[in-house]
Amino acid sequence: MRVGAGGWGLGARDSGLGARGSGLGARGSGLGVRGSGLGARDSGLGIRLTAAVLALVLLVTAPNARRAVLARGLSCRERALLCGSSRREPPGGRTVESGHAPTRIISLVPSATEMLFAIGAGPRVVAVSSYDRYPPEVERLPRVGALVDPDVERILSLRPDLVIAYSSQTDLLAQLERARIPVYFYRHGSLADITRGMRDLGSRLGLTAEAGAAAARIDRGLTDIRTRLAGKRRPRTMLVIGREPQSLRAINVSGGYGFLHDLLDLAGGENVFGDVKRESMMVATETILARAPEVIIELHYSDRASPDAAAREREAWNLLPGVPAVKNGRIYLLYGGELVVPGPRVVLTAQTFARVLHETRGLPSTPLRPGKTPGSTR
Amino acid sequence: MTDVRRRLAVSMLVFGSLAFLAVIGAPLLGTTPIRLARVFDRTIPFADNVDAQIFFIARLPRALAGALVGATLAAAGVVFQALLRNPLATPFTLGVSAGASLGAMLAITMRLHLSLWGVSAVTAASLVGSLCAVGIVYAMARARHRGFSTNILLLAGVTLNSFFSALILFVQYLADSAEALRTMRWLMGDLDIAGYGPLLAALPLCTVAFVAFAWLPRALNLLSLDTDAAASRGVNVLRVQRVAFFSASMATGAAVSLGGPIGFIGIIIPHLVRLMVGADHRIVLPASALFGAAFLVAADVVARTAMAPVELPVGIITALIGGPFFLWLLVRQR
Numbered sequence: 001m002r003v004g005a006g007g008w009g010l011g012a013r014d015s016g017l018g019a020r021g022s023g024l025g026a027r028g029s030g031l032g033v034r035g036s037g038l039g040a041r042d043s044g045l046g047i048r049l050t051a052a053v054l055a056l057v058l059l060v061t062a063p064n065a066r067r068a069v070l071a072r073g074l075s076c077r078e079r080a081l082l083c084g085s086s087r088r089e090p091p092g093g094r095t096v097e098s099g100h101a102p103t104r105i106i107s108l109v110p111s112a113t114e115m116l117f118a119i120g121a122g123p124r125v126v127a128v129s130s131y132d133r134y135p136p137e138v139e140r141l142p143r144v145g146a147l148v149d150p151d152v153e154r155i156l157s158l159r160p161d162l163v164i165a166y167s168s169q170t171d172l173l174a175q176l177e178r179a180r181i182p183v184y185f186y187r188h189g190s191l192a193d194i195t196r197g198m199r200d201l202g203s204r205l206g207l208t209a210e211a212g213a214a215a216a217r218i219d220r221g222l223t224d225i226r227t228r229l230a231g232k233r234r235p236r237t238m239l240v241i242g243r244e245p246q247s248l249r250a251i252n253v254s255g256g257y258g259f260l261h262d263l264l265d266l267a268g269g270e271n272v273f274g275d276v277k278r279e280s281m282m283v284a285t286e287t288i289l290a291r292a293p294e295v296i297i298e299l300h301y302s303d304r305a306s307p308d309a310a311a312r313e314r315e316a317w318n319l320l321p322g323v324p325a326v327k328n329g330r331i332y333l334l335y336g337g338e339l340v341v342p343g344p345r346v347v348l349t350a351q352t353f354a355r356v357l358h359e360t361r362g363l364p365s366t367p368l369r370p371g372k373t374p375g376s377t378r
Numbered sequence: 379m380t381d382v383r384r385r386l387a388v389s390m391l392v393f394g395s396l397a398f399l400a401v402i403g404a405p406l407l408g409t410t411p412i413r414l415a416r417v418f419d420r421t422i423p424f425a426d427n428v429d430a431q432i433f434f435i436a437r438l439p440r441a442l443a444g445a446l447v448g449a450t451l452a453a454a455g456v457v458f459q460a461l462l463r464n465p466l467a468t469p470f471t472l473g474v475s476a477g478a479s480l481g482a483m484l485a486i487t488m489r490l491h492l493s494l495w496g497v498s499a500v501t502a503a504s505l506v507g508s509l510c511a512v513g514i515v516y517a518m519a520r521a522r523h524r525g526f527s528t529n530i531l532l533l534a535g536v537t538l539n540s541f542f543s544a545l546i547l548f549v550q551y552l553a554d555s556a557e558a559l560r561t562m563r564w565l566m567g568d569l570d571i572a573g574y575g576p577l578l579a580a581l582p583l584c585t586v587a588f589v590a591f592a593w594l595p596r597a598l599n600l601l602s603l604d605t606d607a608a609a610s611r612g613v614n615v616l617r618v619q620r621v622a623f624f625s626a627s628m629a630t631g632a633a634v635s636l637g638g639p640i641g642f643i644g645i646i647i648p649h650l651v652r653l654m655v656g657a658d659h660r661i662v663l664p665a666s667a668l669f670g671a672a673f674l675v676a677a678d679v680v681a682r683t684a685m686a687p688v689e690l691p692v693g694i695i696t697a698l699i700g701g702p703f704f705l706w707l708l709v710r711q712r
Contacts, residue, residue: 131554131555147555148551149551242556242559242560244486244498244500244560245489245490245498245499245500246498246499247498247500247572247576248572248573249498249568249570249571249572250560250563250564250568252559252563273687276687276688278688281687281688281689282563282688282689282691283687283688283689284436284440284570284682284687284689285435285436285570285572286408286409286410286432286436286437286682287409287410287686287687287689289410289428289431289432289435289436290409290410290428290432291687292428301554301556302489319435319572319573320431320435320572321424321425321431322425322426322427322428322431327425
């Protein structure tokens, strides 16, 4: 478990904590530090050399060179890149640098990509993250990395006038700021944040009306589900968002915060971990036995599974025969990447939740994607 | 000799009862109140008896897994420290756990959805990974040496460890976020095995290893001083080294595949026990196994109750207790 810290590997890595609390980060940077130490030295030398040569050339041809640079008419952004000026763009700010709405957008956030397409800004998207799968139009767009590995060179070369990124991507922000490319931060949060984010994004893009209409459609869809289910009994439900396949180890569930909890609540389920204000949490089998959920909904990110595989996954729960959901066979495995994207398709997720929670026929039953099998297997 | 016997008996009694109390006590402790009378009430069908299920499905397997993993890692730590004649050696020094982790990472990211007798593909793959690491390190130690060079063993092991760790990072980096989270969680250690299948899978290797451990202590006493002296006293050095290496490595592989790479047990428990009972391996080895069992079971009780209903990774608890202690030990040894 060590990336060879210290001769005999005393400590830090042995821990399994060092190991991971800081996880990828710590280790990545452990390696990175060493690597970049070298790199820095190299590039430091390189820069010095280049600077020396450049200075020499400038000394000889200074007036001409300066004129040439001006003549080539570097764009504001390129000059900024060269001079390293930084003008701080307010995070998620509404102003757009040159006064016109962005037309070349790069989205590193899949849910934001879906929103862009939903509000009619799809044609303006020039690149997306490596995790984007929806809508189908994104398949032909270039990929520029994601949360931990944004490809800055690629992003700059596509000359975007707006980049949508996660607020934790501070390194990327610094680089884009230097290139004077406005950044819009997207924050995941509650269900209400989705339509709020859509409206905000719309006003930023000059599509206020379109965004308002799309957001209103979502709100209507959600309200519709809520009213249909008003007065129905709310089964105590556990929403599982991950576990080790075919065993009951490392069970990760939704706590009482975040859009998945909100969707469950809206679809008429009582989250058994609603009292824990966390988006996701690991729980022990003992806790599951004690909280006794009547329904278990499991989200699987893969689009579909063979009936065999799904049946075997469901059988894993037989280890806990005392849980009412297991006893009554109310375990639902839902397949589909859209289930975990806090974007415009949340209405579909809410419908699916409502359908399995109340076993209703009134709500659409095979909505998830045209031409595909229904998303749930029972 | 009688003195050793007496000290052995006393320490077995003390550490044995400690381990016994931990294993018996842990299933009684938890955030959910259960009534013992109801747990053992045979008139209620098991499927309806939640108290019995919490006791027999959730808590008892955890306590037993904690005892097995703790005992195995602590004993393996003693053996590795003697074999490598290095007080900082741990069961994870020679890359066994990194091999196990790499196996588990691959099973997670390749989505191997298989299971056999309640043992998931992740557990099986980590066991295979650890055995591969053992084989590679052993082949290295034998390659350019007619005997069995512990120096080469150490260098090869540490290098392999770094190499596997880099591969783990690589696999993890390529994984998607949900898989990366699961791999991360696996590396923090987890004893919530929900059932007895994984326990039974790890038991054969651990049993074989402990039989070997029982044969080792006298030879380890001589070996940890000087190999030549040990040879002159009639110890078959090569054979002892080989048995020690294989038994401790296999035991580590089995323990890691069961509970993940739970750190610090393999290094602090042997040192702690030596402080209490001296350096004689005839006492240190069994006492460490028992104390390691008690320690990990206790740490796991903290892991599942401290922030309930949120489960804390047990590796964090052992490291939080083990880290400061280890630093103190280092300073004290000056």
